[in-house]
Amino acid sequence: DTEVTQTPKHLVMGMTNKKSLKCEQHMGHRAMYWYKQKAKKPPELMFVYSYEKLSINESVPSRFSPECPNSSLLNLHLHALQPEDSALYLCASSQDHQEGYEQYFGPGTRLTVT
Amino acid sequence: GEDVEQSLFLSVREGDSSVINCTYTDSSSTYLYWYKQEPGAGLQLLTYIFSNMDMKQDQRLTVLLNKKDKHLSLRIADTQTGDSAIYFCAEAHSGTYKYIFGTGTRLKVLA
Numbered sequence: 001d002t003e004v005t006q007t008p009k010h011l012v013m014g015m016t017n018k019k020s021l022k023c024e025q026h027m028g029h030r031a032m033y034w035y036k037q038k039a040k041k042p043p044e045l046m047f048v049y050s051y052e053k054l055s056i057n058e059s060v061p062s063r064f065s066p067e068c069p070n071s072s073l074l075n076l077h078l079h080a081l082q083p084e085d086s087a088l089y090l091c092a093s094s095q096d097h098q099e100g101y102e103q104y105f106g107p108g109t110r111l112t113v114t
Numbered sequence: 115g116e117d118v119e120q121s122l123f124l125s126v127r128e129g130d131s132s133v134i135n136c137t138y139t140d141s142s143s144t145y146l147y148w149y150k151q152e153p154g155a156g157l158q159l160l161t162y163i164f165s166n167m168d169m170k171q172d173q174r175l176t177v178l179l180n181k182k183d184k185h186l187s188l189r190i191a192d193t194q195t196g197d198s199a200i201y202f203c204a205e206a207h208s209g210t211y212k213y214i215f216g217t218g219t220r221l222k223v224l225a
Contacts, residue, residue, distance in 0.1 A: 042215030097211040100145050105156040
């Protein structure tokens with residue numbers, strides 16, 4: 001089983017709302033990732049969690065707040081977003097965060113900020 | 115620049131072979147990957163190749179690697195309409211976790 005699940009599939013939120021994106025994997029992977037993907041562009045890395053600890057923040061604005069409650073779950077908390085934050089948000093996981101371990105992606109959450 | 119380059123668009127007839135090309139940036143990259151993304155979906159890992167290999171075959175997929183030219187290609191044999199999607203190559207730099215994705219190639223298969 002190489003499945004990464006994400007909820008919700010679609011999300012529309014206003015600039016003053018607070019919402020959360022959820023990601024789950026049951027492959028025993030110890031690294032989990034958040035990516036942002038704009039239309040017709042490749043994914044851009046946002047955060048990396050390794051063994052439930054935040055190891056990389058790619059200079060992401062503080063209105064995006066990641067959380068890893070346990071080794072299977074990854075959340076992305078959203079607050080005071082801007083319309084330009086509208087994008088597909090992808091979660092991925094890999095056995096470890098070292099090179100050579102392939103990343104498996106979820107289906108994404110399509111976020112629209114109004 | 116430092117972009118991983120791919121041609122934007124490729125159109126082939128059903129049953130023909132497709133070849134998607136990628137020029138990557140770092141000759142020390144140790145793993146190179148191919149992902150497929152269908153409309154509105156996430157990325158599906160298709161295959162990968164380690165840098166000490168020249169070729170890898172997996173059913174209808176053949177990956178060729180030319181390290182000297184930093185050129186990677188994905189050949190899809192007997193292309194089907196279900197192969198229509200965007201294809202991304204990605205390189206993993208030696209010693210880091212980080213993927214550098216290519217710009218993506220949209221493959222359209224004509225029936």
